[in-house]
Amino acid sequence: MTTDISSQNKDRSQISSSGKPPILSPHLQVWKFTVTMASSITHRACGAALYAGTAILAIWLYATANNPGLYNLISDFLGSPLGILLLAGYVWALYFHLFKGILHLVWDSGRAFEFEVAKRLSFMIFLGATLMMLVTVLVGLSIAGIL
Amino acid sequence: MSSKGTSKFKAQRFSAIVLIPLVMWFLFSLLSRVGAPYLDMKNWLAHPLNAIPMALLIIVGAFHMRIGMSEIIEDYIHSGLRPVLLLLNWVFAIGVVLVAAGSVITLAFT
Numbered sequence: 001m002t003t004d005i006s007s008q009n010k011d012r013s014q015i016s017s018s019g020k021p022p023i024l025s026p027h028l029q030v031w032k033f034t035v036t037m038a039s040s041i042t043h044r045a046c047g048a049a050l051y052a053g054t055a056i057l058a059i060w061l062y063a064t065a066n067n068p069g070l071y072n073l074i075s076d077f078l079g080s081p082l083g084i085l086l087l088a089g090y091v092w093a094l095y096f097h098l099f100k101g102i103l104h105l106v107w108d109s110g111r112a113f114e115f116e117v118a119k120r121l122s123f124m125i126f127l128g129a130t131l132m133m134l135v136t137v138l139v140g141l142s143i144a145g146i147l
Numbered sequence: 148m149s150s151k152g153t154s155k156f157k158a159q160r161f162s163a164i165v166l167i168p169l170v171m172w173f174l175f176s177l178l179s180r181v182g183a184p185y186l187d188m189k190n191w192l193a194h195p196l197n198a199i200p201m202a203l204l205i206i207v208g209a210f211h212m213r214i215g216m217s218e219i220i221e222d223y224i225h226s227g228l229r230p231v232l233l234l235l236n237w238v239f240a241i242g243v244v245l246v247a248a249g250s251v252i253t254l255a256f257t
């Protein structure tokens with residue numbers, strides 16, 4: 001198997017007129033997973049999740065203003081294990097999108113573009129969103145008397 | 148004289164800045180009240196200090212998310228479905244604002 005690769009490389013250098021392997025266009029095989037890439041797609045996914053969350057929030061507002069029955073139904077669901085999981089996910093998405101959104105605004109001002117800085121900040125945003133989500137959910141649960 | 152693209156960009160950045168304090172307020176004040184008894188929640192939300200940021204959060208949030216989702220649609224959808232989705236995106240955002248604004252107004256006057 002390893003000989004395959006080295007013979008391929010030899011083939012390339014033979015093709016190239018300068019004697020160096022020709023420059024190949026980026027391909028999936030040379031893509032490396034990076035934390036900045038992950039945080040970029042996560043920001044978009046969180047934006048989409050918050051889109052749905054805002055609609056649910058509007059329905060919840062309607063229930064609070066006009067419909068005690070619906071309000072209680074939503075409250076009961078949010079107190080169930082599935083509801084708590086959903087809320088925790090929503091809170092995580094909010095924190096992540098908020099932190100990453102602020103980083104976008106910093107980038108717009110032309111700062112923090114250096115790869116190492118961007119990498120470290122992206123990592124900290126994942127960590128920060130997770131920690132803040134845990135704090136928020138634990139405080140919320142203890143106020144609600146569930147914990 | 149900015150193009151449609153850059154004014155969209157500015158509108159989204161501006162709404163993002165406005166959303167920062169609103170989202171922080173939302174996370175710290177409302178989520179800790181999830182599951183409160185109906186009347187407690189209703190009274191809390193009827194107070195202008197809570198009703199106003201709540202209404203602003205949803206209105207500015209709908210504005211911001213409508214732009215963001217249109218960008219997502221333009222990035223991924225290249226078929227005849229695109230104008231349909233862009234229209235639905237508008238309808239959805241306006242619907243969210245109407246429901247939220249209507250609820251807050253109801254709360255303020257009852």
Ligand code: HEM
Pocket residue numbers: 043044045046047048050051054097098100101102104105159160163164166167170204208209211212214215216218219
């Ligand atoms: C109600 C809360 C929010 C909702 C529903 C929401 C929704 C969205 C959506 C759907 C997108 C499009 C995603 C994309 O194009 O990648 C987006 C993008 C964005 N959001 Fe939010 N967002 C919210 C709060 C915030 C906050 C608090 C900030 C704080 C700075 C923010 C900053 C941004 C930025 C900078 C972008 C553009 C990202 C890019 O150009 O790639 N958002 N948002």
